[in-house]
Amino acid sequence: MSAPTPIFIFSILLLQLLFAWQPSAADGSQWQILQKSIGVSAMHVQLLRNDRVVVFDRTDFGPSNLLLPNRKCRNDSTDTALKVDCTAHSVEYDVFSNKFRALMVQSDVWCSSGAVMPDGNLVQTGGFNDGERRVRVFSPCSTCDWQEIPNGLAAKRWYATNHILPDGRQIIVGGRKQFNYEFVPKNIAANTFNLPFLAETNDKGVENNLYPFVFLNVDGNLFIFANNRAILLDYVNNKVVKTYPTIPGGDPRSYPSTGSAVLLPLKNLTAAAIQAEVLVCGGAPKGSYVEAIKGNFFEALNTCARITITDPNPQWVMETMPLARVMGDMILLPNGNVLLINGAGSGSAGWELGRNPVLSPVLYMPHNNIGSRFETQNPTTIPRMYHSTAALLRDGRVLVGGSNPHAFYNFTGVLFPTELSLEAFSPAYLDAKFDNLRPTIVAPKSMSRITYRKQYTIQVMITGGVAENLLFVTMFAPAFNTHSFSMNQRLLVLGNDKVTALGNSIYSIEVTMPGSGNLAPPGFYLLFVVHQDIPSQGIWMKLQ
Ligand SMILES: *[C@@H]1O[C@H](CO)[C@@H](O)[C@H](O)[C@H]1NC(C)=O
Ligand SMILES: *[C@@H]1O[C@H](CO)[C@@H](O)[C@H](O)[C@H]1NC(C)=O
Ligand SMILES: *[C@@H]1O[C@H](CO)[C@@H](O)[C@H](O)[C@H]1NC(C)=O
Numbered sequence: 001m002s003a004p005t006p007i008f009i010f011s012i013l014l015l016q017l018l019f020a021w022q023p024s025a026a027d028g029s030q031w032q033i034l035q036k037s038i039g040v041s042a043m044h045v046q047l048l049r050n051d052r053v054v055v056f057d058r059t060d061f062g063p064s065n066l067l068l069p070n071r072k073c074r075n076d077s078t079d080t081a082l083k084v085d086c087t088a089h090s091v092e093y094d095v096f097s098n099k100f101r102a103l104m105v106q107s108d109v110w111c112s113s114g115a116v117m118p119d120g121n122l123v124q125t126g127g128f129n130d131g132e133r134r135v136r137v138f139s140p141c142s143t144c145d146w147q148e149i150p151n152g153l154a155a156k157r158w159y160a161t162n163h164i165l166p167d168g169r170q171i172i173v174g175g176r177k178q179f180n181y182e183f184v185p186k187n188i189a190a191n192t193f194n195l196p197f198l199a200e201t202n203d204k205g206v207e208n209n210l211y212p213f214v215f216l217n218v219d220g221n222l223f224i225f226a227n228n229r230a231i232l233l234d235y236v237n238n239k240v241v242k243t244y245p246t247i248p249g250g251d252p253r254s255y256p257s258t259g260s261a262v263l264l265p266l267k268n269l270t271a272a273a274i275q276a277e278v279l280v281c282g283g284a285p286k287g288s289y290v291e292a293i294k295g296n297f298f299e300a301l302n303t304c305a306r307i308t309i310t311d312p313n314p315q316w317v318m319e320t321m322p323l324a325r326v327m328g329d330m331i332l333l334p335n336g337n338v339l340l341i342n343g344a345g346s347g348s349a350g351w352e353l354g355r356n357p358v359l360s361p362v363l364y365m366p367h368n369n370i371g372s373r374f375e376t377q378n379p380t381t382i383p384r385m386y387h388s389t390a391a392l393l394r395d396g397r398v399l400v401g402g403s404n405p406h407a408f409y410n411f412t413g414v415l416f417p418t419e420l421s422l423e424a425f426s427p428a429y430l431d432a433k434f435d436n437l438r439p440t441i442v443a444p445k446s447m448s449r450i451t452y453r454k455q456y457t458i459q460v461m462i463t464g465g466v467a468e469n470l471l472f473v474t475m476f477a478p479a480f481n482t483h484s485f486s487m488n489q490r491l492l493v494l495g496n497d498k499v500t501a502l503g504n505s506i507y508s509i510e511v512t513m514p515g516s517g518n519l520a521p522p523g524f525y526l527l528f529v530v531h532q533d534i535p536s537q538g539i540w541m542k543l544q
Contacts (some may be wrong), residue, residue: 006235008327019226028360028431030157034399037317038091038100039066041409042401044112044482045389047095048140049120049524049540053391054473055398057353058092060129061408063087065420066102074104090146092221092508093422095393103138106148110191113211115162115170115478115488118522118544121429123184124480125172126157133157134424135184154191158254159210162480162487164367166517171235172225174380176197176207177400181235192259193238193344201227203256206289213261216490220518221357223309225261227252232309247305247316251285257348259283260330260484264366265474266493269514277365279306281340282325282370284348291388292353297346298483300326304364325358327484329390331398333427333533334474339377339398340365343484346424346428349386352405352415354441355540361425379425385416389481394526394538397424429534432448439536440469441527442506447527450518457495458509460529460536466507468499470532473511475525475541492520513543 017227038235040452041064043057057064059081064087068074073086089109091237108131122138135152138144153172160175165183173181179198180523182191201209209226221241222233226251232242253259259282281304302324305316321340328343342364345356359379366373386405390398403419409416427433438458452455458473473494479486497510509529514520526538 009446026138028428028433030426030430031380032380033096033422034422035067035100038093038401038422039102039280039420040064040089040091040405041418041420042422043188043404044114044390044479044480045385045399045401046114046116046122047391047393047478048116048122050140051095051394052140053093053095054122054138055092055093055401056103056109057242057404058128059085059089059108059131060110061089062408064089066091066100068104072104074106076107076130078234079108080129082358095399098246103145105136105146108294109136109158111483112159112161113157113172113482113487116478116523117164117170118168120524122371122480123170123462125153125162125184126160126175126279128158129317130334137397154186155180159483161214161485162213163216163222164488164521165216166521168522170468171222174209174212174226176210193235197224197301198226199339201229203227203252206256208254208257211485212254212289213280213485214487215263215278216518216521217309218266218276218518219310223278225278226254244307244309244314245316247320248281249303250476251283251301253280253283253301253311255483256289257284258327258349258484262330262332262486263490264338265332265336265493266519267493268514269492269494270517273310274307274500274519276310277306277308279304279322279330279364281330282328282343284326284334288326289348289350289353292348292350292526297355299346300324300344301428317370319370319373322362322374323358323360326387327494328389329481329484329486330393331390331486332489333392333493334396334476334526335530335533336366336474336491337495338366339425339427340364341390341398341400342388344385349483351386351407354385354416356407357385357416359383363427377427380425382421382423383416383421384419387483388419390477391477391479391481391486393424394540396430396535396537397426398423429514437462437532437534439531439534441529441536441539446539446541450541450543451544452513452517453515455510455512458511458529459502460507460509461505462507462531463505466499466501468496468533471509472496472498472509472530473509474528474530474535475520476538477520477523477525477529490520
């Protein structure tokens with residue numbers, strides 16, 4: 001054996017130094033207020049392919065703090081608060097200019113749902129009162145506004161969940177007193193299909209099955225979680241093909257005992273049997289909603305339950321979070337970690353029913369060993385209670401908005417005033433100390449007409465040298481976020497087929513697109529390059 005080289009010794013010293021210094025990742029996480037007020041509380045948000053976020057609240061609250069432009073007013077004889085309303089209840093927020101403009105929704109979008117179609121249009125459905133059977137379309141353009149289709153839905157949908165399907169349609173699951181699902185656009189006259197599972201999970205007195213957690217499994221079936229358990233649904237034949245066990249403990253995790261859930265990043269996409277895992281975190285113990293109404297605020301659940309939904313004999317594995325959380329959001333980050341953000345430490349979803357805001361996000365690292373997966377992040381100063389939202393942006397920040405736990409816009413004399421602000425949470429990976437690891441995508445600037453199974457080349461610049469086995473490509477489907485759930489959220493880890501150094505810190509990466517619409521439904525994705533856990537900015541990509 002030859003003597004260690006000076007470089008080797010230097011590397012060891014450097015490693016020891018880094019180890020002794022032990023920068024916790026939480027170190028570098030940061031909060032920034034983007035807008036003190038956008039005039040409208042962000043109850044629902046969706047990022048679109050033009051880097052603008054569509055935001056909307058309910059419309060029957062009385063006036064918001066933002067006037068409609070050009071003295072426009074909405075005349076709505078069915079509105080329960082204002083028959084003539086000259087204020088906006090929706091805005092479009094432009095991420096990179098940090099500006100917003102008022103939009104005009106025609107009918108009540110309160111507690112509605114939606115998803116982006118393969119063409120990039122947001123198709124949003126249901127709501128309350130005159131909005132309960134509406135379908136609304138918002139196209140991503142700088143002058144566009146909401147278009148509405150009366151009676152677009154077969155059934156009233158209030159607190160339903162939408163998901164985009166491999167064939168490009170949306171499925172809409174449940175809603176209050178709706179134990180069924182339907183499709184948009186509809187292709188048959190009788191467009192509702194019974195789903196007894198939603199009746200079975202509808203606890204008497206407290207529904208606990210609203211805004212079900214719906215994920216497209218890699219086999220094309222839908223994983224549907226409500227209350228404390230789940231099924232796998234073959235929606236084409238309206239057949240339950242698998243019943244999952246109840247989460248140990250049996251406490252409810254769906255609205256109003258609102259926890260959250262993600263489909264964990266899909267990996268090893270060329271394997272013969274691709275695995276899919278779901279993680280459900282937080283919620284409120286049984287009885288929380290009823291007790292909170294009486295003034296007893298139970299501590300929220302501090303557990304997560306993880307399950308491999310593709311297993312022949314799937315079982316939940318329990319983990320304990322550093323902080324109990326109800327009404328938290330779970331956001332997939334470009335590097336495959338999960339961010340738990342927003343919410344309360346006790347109480348329940350519902351007007352005035354949450355207590356003890358949880359100001360610190362928590363990072364969950366799914367690939368670490370059990371017991372070392374959670375890491376608490378730096379806190380914000382603004383409680384984000386009922387009706388708060390979060391969404392991943394193209395630059396890797398997480399947009400946070402909303403919080404309105406009252407029936408009106410009350411700013412004083414209440415425990416948690418209505419929040420009209422927008423904040424950004426910057427995970428530690430955005431810290432400048434990681435700049436030498438950070439990939440910058442130099443080509444292409446965006447990707448259109450990307451097809452399944454094909455190989456593409458991406459060029460990145462990385463100044464500090466490359467660890468090839470820690471350099472991979474991911475793709476993220478921007479989600480429709482409301483009531484602590486991100487509908488349609490999905491991250492695929494594409495890995496890399498080959499990395500070639502081109503000189504001048506430029507590397508080309510060959511990457512193969514997913515094999516089918518079951519893995520990744522057609523539409524717009526953000527493509528990221530990740531190096532040693534540090535993600536690039538994303539580029540927009542259209543898969544078809
Ligand atoms: C809405 O109502 C107001 C007040 O009644 C009226 O001045 C206005 O013309 C109406 N606008 C439309 C579009 O009907
Ligand atoms: C799956 O991918 C990981 C890296 O993401 C790798 O370590 C592992 O060996 C792969 N497993 C299989 C079965 O290919
Ligand atoms: C909020 O404000 C509305 C009207 O502005 C008022 O009627 C209501 O009582 C207030 N709610 C609370 C919880 O203070």
